[in-house]
Every structure is written in C-alpha cells, then in structure tokens.
Amino acid sequence: MIAFWIILTGSLVAISCGLLGSFLILRKMSMIGDAISHAVLPGIVIAFLLSGNREPLSMLLGAGFFGLLSTFIIEYLHQKAKLQTDAAIGVTFTLLFAVGIILISVFTGKVDIDQDCVLYGEIAYVPIDLWILDDGTIMGPRPIYILSTVLVLIVLFITIGYKHLKIGTFDPAFATAIGIPTVLWHYLLMGAVSITTVASFESVGSILVVAFLIGPPATAYLLTDDLKKMLIITCILGVLISFFGYWLAYWLNASIAGCMTVLLGVFFTIVFIFAPNTGILAKKLKSNKNAISI
Amino acid sequence: MxxxxxxxxxxxxxxxxxxxxxxxxxxxxxxxxxxxxxxxxxxxxxxxxxxxxxxxxxxxxxxxxxxxxxxxxxxxxxxxxxxxxxxxxxxxxxxxxxxxxxxxxxxxxxxxxxxxxxxxxxxxxxxxxxxxxxxxxxxxxxxxxxxxxxxxxxxxxxxxxxxxxxxxxxxxxxxxxxxxxxxxxxxxxxxxxxxxxxxxxxxxxxxxxxxxxxxxxxxxxxxxxxxxxxxxxxxxxxxxxxxxxxxxxxxxxxxxxxxxxxxxxxxxxxxxxxxxxxxxxGIFAKWVRNNVNKTTMRDENTLKAFYHLGERDEDFELPRSMATLADKQRIGEKQLKKSLISLCSKGLIKETEEKWILTKTGVQDAARIIKLHRLWELYLTNYMHIAPDHVHDDAETIEHIITPEIENELEHLLGYPSDDPHKQKIPRL
Known part of the structure; x- marks a missing residue:
C-alpha cells in the first residue's frame, strides 16, 4: 500500500507538472519554473508564521502569491529595465530564496521548515500524512487529495484554454492580432505553475518539481512535433518514471525523489540517442547514407 | 558601534x-x-x-x-x-x-x-x-x-x-x-x-x-x-x-x-x-528622458500651431485664444494649458488678456521647426521618391529630432529650396 501511495503521488505531480511544463519549454521559459519553485520559499514561511500551522490552503496562498510576484518582477525588470531575461530570472529567484532563508533563521524554533525540505522534500512521508476525519475514519494520505485537486484544476485549465495557450505559445503576435489576451494567459499559466509547484513541493521537494516540469516534456518534445501527442507522451512518461523510480529507490534503498530524477535522466538519454528521426543515432545514419549516395 | x-x-x-x-x-x-x-x-x-x-x-x-x-x-x-x-x-x-x-x-x-x-x-x-x-x-x-x-x-x-x-x-x-x-x-x-x-x-x-x-x-x-x-x-x-x-x-x-x-x-x-x-x-533616468522628450514635442507642436495660424493671417504676432490653438492640433485642453505655461516661461510666447502672442524668439523657433518639417518632406519626395501626400506623418516625428548639422546637410543637398512639395514656403531664418 505504501508503494501505491508514493507512486500515485509521484504520478499526480508528474502529470500536473508535465502538462504545464510542455507549454513552458515551448515558450522558452523552462527556467521560470525553476525560479518559481525557489521563489515561493518566503511565501511559505510567511504563511506559516501567520497561520501558525502547516494548513495547506494558507501555504498555497502564500506561495502562490510569491510565485506570481516573482514572475511579475522578472517581467518588470525585463520590460522596463531592459535586463536580459536569464539575468532577470537569476537575480529575482535568488533574492527571494535568500529572503526566505533569512526569515527562517530569524524565526528558528517557530518555523518547522528548513531549506533541506525545500530542496529535497520527502515523498516517503506521504503515506504517513493521513487525513483523519473527526469520527476517526481514515481517508488516506492528505497530499493525494491536494494533488488530485490540483491535477483536476490543471486539466480543466488546459482543456478550457487549450486553443488560446497553443496559439499564444507558437505565434504570440498572431494571438494578439486575433484578440486573445496573451498577457492574461501568460499570468494564468504562471499562476498555475506557482500553485502546482507549491502543492507538489511539500511532498516531493523543489528539485523533483523542476525535474518533472522540464524532463518529461523535453523527452516528449524529441519524440513528436504534435502538441497533443507531446502532452500525452509527457503524462505516460511521468507515470512510468514514478513507477520505476520508486522501485529503483526501493532496491537501492536511496532517496525516492533522487531516484525518480535519475531515471528521468536515463529516459531522456535513451530518447536523445535512439529516437527515430531526431535521435543522434538516426541523424548519424542519415548523414552516412547521404555521404554514400553522394 | x-x-x-x-x-x-x-x-x-x-x-x-x-x-x-x-x-x-x-x-x-x-x-x-x-x-x-x-x-x-x-x-x-x-x-x-x-x-x-x-x-x-x-x-x-x-x-x-x-x-x-x-x-x-x-x-x-x-x-x-x-x-x-x-x-x-x-x-x-x-x-x-x-x-x-x-x-x-x-x-x-x-x-x-x-x-x-x-x-x-x-x-x-x-x-x-x-x-x-x-x-x-x-x-x-x-x-x-x-x-x-x-x-x-x-x-x-x-x-x-x-x-x-x-x-x-x-x-x-x-x-x-x-x-x-x-x-x-x-x-x-x-x-x-x-x-x-x-x-x-x-x-x-x-x-x-x-x-x-x-x-x-x-x-x-x-x-x-x-x-x-x-x-x-x-x-x-x-x-x-x-x-x-x-x-x-x-x-x-x-x-x-x-x-x-x-x-x-x-x-x-x-x-x-x-x-x-x-x-x-536606470528606470528613473529613462522615465525622465521620456518625459522631457514628450514635453519638448508637445511644446514644439504648439509653436507650430502658432506659426500655421500666422501663415494663414500673414501676421505672426497676432494674439491667439486657446480655442483657436486647440483647433489646430490634436491636444487636450489641460495639455495645451501646460504647454502654453511652459512656453511662456521659456519666453517664446507671452500672455495678453487670456490670449497668447509669439515673441520675436518664439517666431524664430517656430519657423525653424516648420522649416525642418518641410525640408524633410522635400527630401522624402525628391530623394526617396515618396508621393507628396505620404510624407507628412514621417516629417511630423522627425522634425523634433533633426540636429543643426543634419539641417545644414539637408539644405545643402536640396539646394536651399524655397518651397516644400505642397508648394508651401520653407521659412528662411
């Protein structure tokens, strides 16, 4: 049962992150996911200080606010101060993360968070974190409920906004011309990334969030040029990685999040080398064939 | 300590x-x-x-x-x-x-x-x-x-x-x-x-x-x-x-x-x-520069309005009311008022009985902007072969930017012309 809960958690996170990540990597904004996942730290600490407990809703709000704030700052520095995007991202998320760590050290003792858990998370504790009703009925692990809700929201968001997101991703100028509010969709997407990041990271840690945001979509991107297929492949990959990652960790007796990430690297490498048409092996064969025919 | x-x-x-x-x-x-x-x-x-x-x-x-x-x-x-x-x-x-x-x-x-x-x-x-x-x-x-x-x-x-x-x-x-x-x-x-x-x-x-x-x-x-x-x-x-x-x-x-x-x-x-x-x-420096440019353009456009009115009546030093000035350009009443005050403080116009008159220097300045505008229109028609009815908007923006050096160059290139493509006089200073 423990295995089931952990694999389910991993899959839920992988699918939510992967769906959003597909749009991020196509919009050349992968590192914004990384930035958000670090920038939410002060939001979590503040929410914790204000509410006094690890109530998921207040944490989500606090972190979601800081996630959005960081994208606003990045956008502002880029537009107004003409700072190059990568520098804007680097400056913003490191500042917010530093503020978060300082807050933690100011309120040590009062805050039950440290930077280890931000980076690593602990997916192994998911099955213990049970939701128990007042009458004592055990409803199963709490993170499952939170993550399922987030997944449903993300799927709804993408199905409703699919057309707008797609056009906005591939041809922003055209999207604006036909009256799609691209700026609004940009921030909606960023908001969705913030919420997913925060909901996921308590259980899996920011590093696995970043890995799931970028890894499966990047792998799927090598396999297809069709956005719909890319989203489907991303989801399948996410589930596979969670499943085998868990058993790899079980077998090695090592960190589950770490093993999932490593496995993701393995999947990517295999596709990178062997993918039909786009893999480096296929390219090499093609160029050899051309050389011979010439 | x-x-x-x-x-x-x-x-x-x-x-x-x-x-x-x-x-x-x-x-x-x-x-x-x-x-x-x-x-x-x-x-x-x-x-x-x-x-x-x-x-x-x-x-x-x-x-x-x-x-x-x-x-x-x-x-x-x-x-x-x-x-x-x-x-x-x-x-x-x-x-x-x-x-x-x-x-x-x-x-x-x-x-x-x-x-x-x-x-x-x-x-x-x-x-x-x-x-x-x-x-x-x-x-x-x-x-x-x-x-x-x-x-x-x-x-x-x-x-x-x-x-x-x-x-x-x-x-x-x-x-x-x-x-x-x-x-x-x-x-x-x-x-x-x-x-x-x-x-x-x-x-x-x-x-x-x-x-x-x-x-x-x-x-x-x-x-x-x-x-x-x-x-x-x-x-x-x-x-x-x-x-x-x-x-x-x-x-x-x-x-x-x-x-x-x-x-x-x-x-x-x-x-x-x-x-x-x-x-x-910096963001502030850019903001300040932006504002300075905006005010200069606004003021120069008001000067031009004076000049156009002067050309019509063949007298550049007639007093003009706000309503007549506003008619001549696309500008809100508030902006026009601000522009008049700023021109006043620069000594380019003066106020008499709720009306404004160009001073001697004001006429000079206004003439220069008009000159730049018309020189540019002529340049576009003669050298770029753009139809005369298409050159106005471009001249409208560039007139605020042309430096004295470019002005000399243009005049020289065009052979010190007297008329612009619309047969309007290019003012001599």
Missing part, C-alpha cells in the same frame, strides 16, 4: 578569515559572471552549482574523508561535465538552451541526492558538515579553507586578466572572433572552466541555490553603470566585494544570521538601486 570597530579593525583572526574569504569569493565569481552574463548564459551558473553535488558526494564516498581538495576535484569534474552536456544537447537536438540547463541541473542534483542518501546510511562520522558544502556556511570558513579558496581565486583573476581581450571578443561576437582566427572552442572551454572554478569555490560560502546570484547579480548591476567591459568587470568586482563585506558584517553583528543569504540580499539591493537609479540606463 563597538561591533563596527572590532569588525573593521580585523584584529580577530576569525573575522579576518571570513571577511577576506567572502571578498575573494564574491569578487572572483562576479568577474567571471560578467562574461557568462554577456554571453547570455547567465543561468549556467545555477546549473553548475546544482551539478557539483554528485561530484562532492562521490568524492566523499570514494575517499571517506572530508578533505576539501578531494571534494573540490569531484565538484569540479561533475560541474564541468554538466556544462559540456548542456552545450552538447543544445547543439545536437531541437531542445533549447534554457530547457537543457533545467534538465541537466535537476538530473545531476537528483543523482547527488541519491548519493547523499548512501552517505547518510554509511554512518561515516565525518559526514556531518558535508551539508555546509551544499547549503553554504561562510561563517564556518577556517584558515586552511581560506588558503585553498585564496589560491583558486587568484588563479581565476590571473587567467581572466591574461585572456581579457580574447574573452571579451568571444563574449560579444563569437563569429567575428572565429573569422579573426581565434580558437573560439578553446576559449569557450576556458570560460566554462572558469565558471566551474568560481562556482566550486563560492558554493561553500552561499550554497547551491544562491550561487547563481554571486555570478549574475553583481554583473547585471554593473551593466547599468557603463558600456565599457573593463569598467563593468571592475564595478562588478567592487559590488561583489561590497556584498561580501556587508554579508560578513551582518552575520557578525547578529550571529544567528546566515552570511550567504545576506550577501545575496545586499548584492541584490545594490542591483535594484542600479536598475532604478543608474544614470542613462
């Missing part, structure tokens, strides 16, 4: 270590960061910072000791490999740079976490403290560490100053460097190596996540103060050193405060000030 004196007299060897360590680390990474920033690869620092984790852990697993030289070797190896991998993925697939960075970063760090769990299970007693390599603890710097870091920082500085010209060339225009016959690939490799060295030394002070700031923030701030790369590197180094000192000082005054994060916060503070207040490039 006592704290301040004790701190800056550096009499306590511990303070000395921490301060000089922080300055060396911050300044050297700031210098290297300038080049990666200019190459638009600012975030590779983040990737390297995460990628050193497996190296550090592997080195520890193999040697079983916390010897800093071994750890640095391991960190250097995986950090370097991560950068090569990023370049390889970008070169050999359709995956973009940012995605490759994120991917390599997370996979390497994940591998590091796996190794870390092995270390924790091995129960090796010296494992504690490995964390400081990952999360950073500048205040824990001791003498021997300082020597290692000092040596690396000096190597960095020497390499950068020796290859300054080559690195600059590669950072700005790789293709040009290639065409000049510079070994661009080797120089790229050199920059990669320098970045990894900077990260490996800096990471002990500030930790994995904040290392990116040490590389990016001072350089990004320095970029706002100058366009000269030598000055930029020096300014970045100074900003870095300053944040190093301040970070060390804050954690000295309040011992519970972590040095690394405060270094990042102070350096970000400097950066934010630069973004807003730097002369020429």
């Amino acid at each position: 006592d704290d301040l004196v004790t701190f800056f007299s550096f009499s306590d060897p511990n303070i000395r270590y921490v301060v000089f360590g922080s300055i060396l680390l911050a300044a050297s990474s700031a210098i290297v960061g300038c080049f990666t920033l200019l190459k638009k690869k600012a975030l590779v620092g983040d990737a390297v910072a995460h990628s050193v984790l497996p190296g550090v852990c592997a080195a520890f697993l193999f040697t079983g000791t916390k010897n800093i030289s071994f750890l640095i070797c391991g960190a250097f190896f995986t950090g370097w490999m991560s950068l090569l991998l990023i370049d390889y993925i970008v070169a050999h697939s359709k995956i973009k740079k940012d995605t490759a960075i994120g991917l390599v970063l997370s996979v390497f760090f994940g591998a590091g976490i796996v190794l870390l769990t092995f270390i924790q299970q091995s129960g090796n007693s010296s494992q504690s403290g490995l964390d400081s390599f990952i999360f950073g603890k500048a205040a824990a710097l001791v003498g021997t560490d300082l020597v290692t870091f000092g040596v690396i920082a000096i190597i960095l500085l020497v390499i950068v100053s020796v290859f300054f010209k080559e690195l600059t060339l590669v950072a700005f225009d790789e293709n040009f460097a290639k065409s000049l016959g510079f070994p661009v690939k080797s120089l790229d490799m050199l920059l990669t190596t320098l970045t990894v060295l900077a990260v490996v030394t800096g990471i002990t002070a500030v930790g994995v996540v904040l290392m990116a700031a040490m590389l990016i923030t001072p350089g990004a701030a320095a970029r706002y103060w100058t366009d000269n790369i030598r000055k930029m590197v020096i300014i970045a180094a100074i900003f870095g050193a300053l944040s190093g000192i301040l970070g060390a000082y804050i954690s000295y005054v309040a011992p519970s405060m972590p040095t690394g994060p405060w270094m990042v916060v102070t350096s970000s503070f400097i950066a934010v000030i630069s973004f807003f207040c730097a002369p020429k490039k």
Whole structure:
C-alpha cells in the first residue's frame, strides 16, 4: 500500500507538472519554473508564521502569491529595465530564496521548515500524512487529495484554454492580432505553475518539481512535433518514471525523489540517442547514407 | 558601534578569515559572471552549482574523508561535465538552451541526492558538515579553507586578466572572433572552466541555490553603470566585494544570521538601486528622458500651431485664444494649458488678456521647426521618391529630432529650396 501511495503521488505531480511544463519549454521559459519553485520559499514561511500551522490552503496562498510576484518582477525588470531575461530570472529567484532563508533563521524554533525540505522534500512521508476525519475514519494520505485537486484544476485549465495557450505559445503576435489576451494567459499559466509547484513541493521537494516540469516534456518534445501527442507522451512518461523510480529507490534503498530524477535522466538519454528521426543515432545514419549516395 | 570597530579593525583572526574569504569569493565569481552574463548564459551558473553535488558526494564516498581538495576535484569534474552536456544537447537536438540547463541541473542534483542518501546510511562520522558544502556556511570558513579558496581565486583573476581581450571578443561576437582566427572552442572551454572554478569555490560560502546570484547579480548591476567591459568587470568586482563585506558584517553583528543569504540580499539591493537609479540606463533616468522628450514635442507642436495660424493671417504676432490653438492640433485642453505655461516661461510666447502672442524668439523657433518639417518632406519626395501626400506623418516625428548639422546637410543637398512639395514656403531664418 505504501508503494501505491508514493507512486500515485509521484504520478499526480508528474502529470500536473508535465502538462504545464510542455507549454513552458515551448515558450522558452523552462527556467521560470525553476525560479518559481525557489521563489515561493518566503511565501511559505510567511504563511506559516501567520497561520501558525502547516494548513495547506494558507501555504498555497502564500506561495502562490510569491510565485506570481516573482514572475511579475522578472517581467518588470525585463520590460522596463531592459535586463536580459536569464539575468532577470537569476537575480529575482535568488533574492527571494535568500529572503526566505533569512526569515527562517530569524524565526528558528517557530518555523518547522528548513531549506533541506525545500530542496529535497520527502515523498516517503506521504503515506504517513493521513487525513483523519473527526469520527476517526481514515481517508488516506492528505497530499493525494491536494494533488488530485490540483491535477483536476490543471486539466480543466488546459482543456478550457487549450486553443488560446497553443496559439499564444507558437505565434504570440498572431494571438494578439486575433484578440486573445496573451498577457492574461501568460499570468494564468504562471499562476498555475506557482500553485502546482507549491502543492507538489511539500511532498516531493523543489528539485523533483523542476525535474518533472522540464524532463518529461523535453523527452516528449524529441519524440513528436504534435502538441497533443507531446502532452500525452509527457503524462505516460511521468507515470512510468514514478513507477520505476520508486522501485529503483526501493532496491537501492536511496532517496525516492533522487531516484525518480535519475531515471528521468536515463529516459531522456535513451530518447536523445535512439529516437527515430531526431535521435543522434538516426541523424548519424542519415548523414552516412547521404555521404554514400553522394 | 563597538561591533563596527572590532569588525573593521580585523584584529580577530576569525573575522579576518571570513571577511577576506567572502571578498575573494564574491569578487572572483562576479568577474567571471560578467562574461557568462554577456554571453547570455547567465543561468549556467545555477546549473553548475546544482551539478557539483554528485561530484562532492562521490568524492566523499570514494575517499571517506572530508578533505576539501578531494571534494573540490569531484565538484569540479561533475560541474564541468554538466556544462559540456548542456552545450552538447543544445547543439545536437531541437531542445533549447534554457530547457537543457533545467534538465541537466535537476538530473545531476537528483543523482547527488541519491548519493547523499548512501552517505547518510554509511554512518561515516565525518559526514556531518558535508551539508555546509551544499547549503553554504561562510561563517564556518577556517584558515586552511581560506588558503585553498585564496589560491583558486587568484588563479581565476590571473587567467581572466591574461585572456581579457580574447574573452571579451568571444563574449560579444563569437563569429567575428572565429573569422579573426581565434580558437573560439578553446576559449569557450576556458570560460566554462572558469565558471566551474568560481562556482566550486563560492558554493561553500552561499550554497547551491544562491550561487547563481554571486555570478549574475553583481554583473547585471554593473551593466547599468557603463558600456565599457573593463569598467563593468571592475564595478562588478567592487559590488561583489561590497556584498561580501556587508554579508560578513551582518552575520557578525547578529550571529544567528546566515552570511550567504545576506550577501545575496545586499548584492541584490545594490542591483535594484542600479536598475532604478543608474544614470542613462536606470528606470528613473529613462522615465525622465521620456518625459522631457514628450514635453519638448508637445511644446514644439504648439509653436507650430502658432506659426500655421500666422501663415494663414500673414501676421505672426497676432494674439491667439486657446480655442483657436486647440483647433489646430490634436491636444487636450489641460495639455495645451501646460504647454502654453511652459512656453511662456521659456519666453517664446507671452500672455495678453487670456490670449497668447509669439515673441520675436518664439517666431524664430517656430519657423525653424516648420522649416525642418518641410525640408524633410522635400527630401522624402525628391530623394526617396515618396508621393507628396505620404510624407507628412514621417516629417511630423522627425522634425523634433533633426540636429543643426543634419539641417545644414539637408539644405545643402536640396539646394536651399524655397518651397516644400505642397508648394508651401520653407521659412528662411
């Protein structure tokens, strides 16, 4: 049962992150996911200080606010101060993360968070974190409920906004011309990334969030040029990685999040080398064939 | 106050270590960061910072000791490999740079976490403290560490100053460097190596996540103060050193405060000030310039309205009411009022009984703008062969920008003309 809960958690996170990540990597904004996942730290600490407990809703709000704030700052520095995007991202998320760590050290003792858990998370504790009703009925692990809700929201968001997101991703100028509010969709997407990041990271840690945001979509991107297929492949990959990652960790007796990430690297490498048409092996064969025919 | 004196007299060897360590680390990474920033690869620092984790852990697993030289070797190896991998993925697939960075970063760090769990299970007693390599603890710097870091920082500085010209060339225009016959690939490799060295030394002070700031923030701030790369590197180094000192000082005054994060916060503070207040490039400077331009254009347009009315009535010094002036141009009443007041204060117009009259200088100024407008229209029709009914809008914008030199050039080129394409007189001054 423990295995089931952990694999389910991993899959839920992988699918939510992967769906959003597909749009991020196509919009050349992968590192914004990384930035958000670090920038939410002060939001979590503040929410914790204000509410006094690890109530998921207040944490989500606090972190979601800081996630959005960081994208606003990045956008502002880029537009107004003409700072190059990568520098804007680097400056913003490191500042917010530093503020978060300082807050933690100011309120040590009062805050039950440290930077280890931000980076690593602990997916192994998911099955213990049970939701128990007042009458004592055990409803199963709490993170499952939170993550399922987030997944449903993300799927709804993408199905409703699919057309707008797609056009906005591939041809922003055209999207604006036909009256799609691209700026609004940009921030909606960023908001969705913030919420997913925060909901996921308590259980899996920011590093696995970043890995799931970028890894499966990047792998799927090598396999297809069709956005719909890319989203489907991303989801399948996410589930596979969670499943085998868990058993790899079980077998090695090592960190589950770490093993999932490593496995993701393995999947990517295999596709990178062997993918039909786009893999480096296929390219090499093609160029050899051309050389011979010439 | 006592704290301040004790701190800056550096009499306590511990303070000395921490301060000089922080300055060396911050300044050297700031210098290297300038080049990666200019190459638009600012975030590779983040990737390297995460990628050193497996190296550090592997080195520890193999040697079983916390010897800093071994750890640095391991960190250097995986950090370097991560950068090569990023370049390889970008070169050999359709995956973009940012995605490759994120991917390599997370996979390497994940591998590091796996190794870390092995270390924790091995129960090796010296494992504690490995964390400081990952999360950073500048205040824990001791003498021997300082020597290692000092040596690396000096190597960095020497390499950068020796290859300054080559690195600059590669950072700005790789293709040009290639065409000049510079070994661009080797120089790229050199920059990669320098970045990894900077990260490996800096990471002990500030930790994995904040290392990116040490590389990016001072350089990004320095970029706002100058366009000269030598000055930029020096300014970045100074900003870095300053944040190093301040970070060390804050954690000295309040011992519970972590040095690394405060270094990042102070350096970000400097950066934010630069973004807003730097002369020429800062947000405020831009805003002021924008406003000045807007007012000049508005005022010049009002002057033109006077002139057009004068032309119609063949008398430039007739008093005009606000309503007549507003009719002549697309402008709100408030703006027109402001414009009239500002022209009044410049002595170009004067007010009589709720009406305004051009002064002598005002007529001159108005005539000049009209002249520029019509010269430009003539230029566009004669030289660019644009139909006369299409030239007005273009002239409307350029008339505010043309300098006396261009004015002379235009007049000369067009043979001191008397009429514009619409058969209107070009005023002589």
